[in-house]
Structures are given as structure tokens and as C-alpha cells.
Amino acid sequence: NFSGEYGKFILGSLPIALSKKFKEDVKRKAVSTVTNFSSSQLVLSSTVTSPVASRGKLVIHRPNISTIQHFQQMTKIAVANSKSRTSDLLKWYVSALDKNPLLVKSISSGVVSVCSDFAAQVFERSKCSQHVRKNKDYDKRRLTASFVEGLFISGPLMHFGYNYFENLIPIHGSRSNQNIAAIAHVLADSIILDSIFVATKIFTTGVLEGHSVKEDIVPQFQNDYIDTMKTSWLTSTSLLPLEFACFRLLPTSLRPLSMDMTSVVW
Numbered sequence: 405n406f407s408g409e410y411g412k413f414i415l416g417s418l419p420i421a422l423s424k425k426f427k428e429d430v431k432r433k434a435v436s437t438v439t440n441f442s443s444s445q446l447v448l449s450s451t452v453t454s455p456v457a458s459r460g461k462l463v464i465h466r467p468n469i470s471t472i473q474h475f476q477q478m479t480k481i482a483v484a485n486s487k488s489r490t491s492d493l494l495k496w497y498v499s500a501l502d503k504n505p506l507l508v509k510s511i512s513s514g515v516v517s518v519c520s521d522f523a524a525q526v527f528e529r530s531k532c533s534q535h536v537r538k539n540k541d542y543d544k545r546r547l548t549a550s551f552v553e554g555l556f557i558s559g560p561l562m563h564f565g566y567n568y569f570e571n572l573i574p575i576h577g578s579r580s581n582q583n584i585a586a587i588a589h590v591l592a593d594s595i596i597l598d599s600i601f602v603a604t605k606i607f608t609t610g611v612l613e614g615h616s617v618k619e620d621i622v623p624q625f626q627n628d629y630i631d632t633m634k635t636s637w638l639t640s641t642s643l644l645p646l647e648f649a650c651f652r653l654l655p656t657s658l659r660p661l662s663m664d665m666t667s668v669v670w
Contacts, residue, residue, distance in 0.1 A: 510559030
């Protein structure tokens, strides 16, 4: 509400319908100028030169159409630039895969493993009381163990395992057998590789976290391995369409990264 004073305000693209009676009673004049413009933000300022003190109402004017069109054009350019940067990053990653496939896959697996374990720790902390969360810090040793396991075990295992599956049952061979071959790859990954992943995960992370093999790791393996495998198979079943698409549509070089990303849910 204005009381006879000049005011400045931010204009949006919200049209105000004025009644005939209000048009007759109110004489207004506004000058809109562009004061700040970028590809992500448009700010318009408007100075009201004849506010109505008696009615205490603010008259808002529709922004210039050419300004809106210019803003839309700049927004499209910003989106296109963002897509271009994403495309360049993907090209760089594919190029690095071609030069050093084993190293790049191993590092990618380690990084994703750290992200997965960090998300798991956040979830664990959310289940604790506020007092426990304040006194409980993130387990950095556990994060390091996850990275080492992904770098030296999971990444190389997926590299050699997926290449072996592709040589044994090619997905991009005969068109009539592509879907069947992709399903076979998903089943082999869930049954064979996941069984190895779970076992090595328990042992390697346990050792790197400083636990005793005889007193801690072996009993944990005996108690948790079967239940963990059941959870793994249940997760793979729920993610079957996504895993099928990864094996069916992506080249062999990109399958480890895609499966690492789906393992974040696991």
C-alpha cells in the first residue's frame, strides 16, 4: 500500500485486469526500465509517477513483450550451453575409457562406492536421535575402505567380467538374440558377480576398517552373507528393467559405470 510516496517494485509477467470504473478513477503512468539482465535472471524496476494516495493501491504494468522474448532467447542459449558442456564431459569420459579402460572404470567404481557409502551413512544417521547425530561423526575410514574396494576389486572385476560375458554371449550380435543375451547378462551379473562383490566387500572393508579377521570378519560373513545376497537379488529384481536397458543399449565400456550408478540404490 502506497501513501502518496513513490515506490519501486519487481515486475513479473502477471497481467492485472482493471475494471472500467477503476480505469476511469485512476490515472497512472509508469516507466519500466531494465536494470539487471542475465541469462538466468531478469529484473525489471518500475517507478510509479502518479500513485493514488486515497485508494492506497499500486498499479502494475505488463512488461514489454520484446524484453520477454529477449529473455526467452537468452534462456534457450543458456540451456544449449549447459547441454554442450554435458556433451563435452561425456566425450571426454568416453575418450578416457578408450585410452585407459581398466584405470578409468576402476576409479569410477571407487568414486561411486564412496558416494554410495556416504548416502548409506546419511540414512543411518537419520534413524538416530538428534543427540546421537550431534556426537556421531561420519566414518571416514569406512569411506576410504569403500573407495579402495571399488578401485581394486569391484572396478576390475566388472571390467573383466562384462568383457567376458560379451565375448561369451554377444549382445550386439544377431538381432533376434539381443534381448535374450541382455537378460543372460543381467542374470550372470546378479548371480555370479554380485556373489563375489558381497563376499569381497565384507572382507576388504572389514580389514581396512581394522577389524580382526578371525574374531570379527568371519563371524559377520557367516551371519550376514546369505541375508545380504537375498537383499541383493531382491534389489536386482526390482531394478531389472533398468539393468536390462543398461546391458541392452549401452556399449560394454559404459556398462560398469551404469551398473555402479544403479548400485547406489542397493
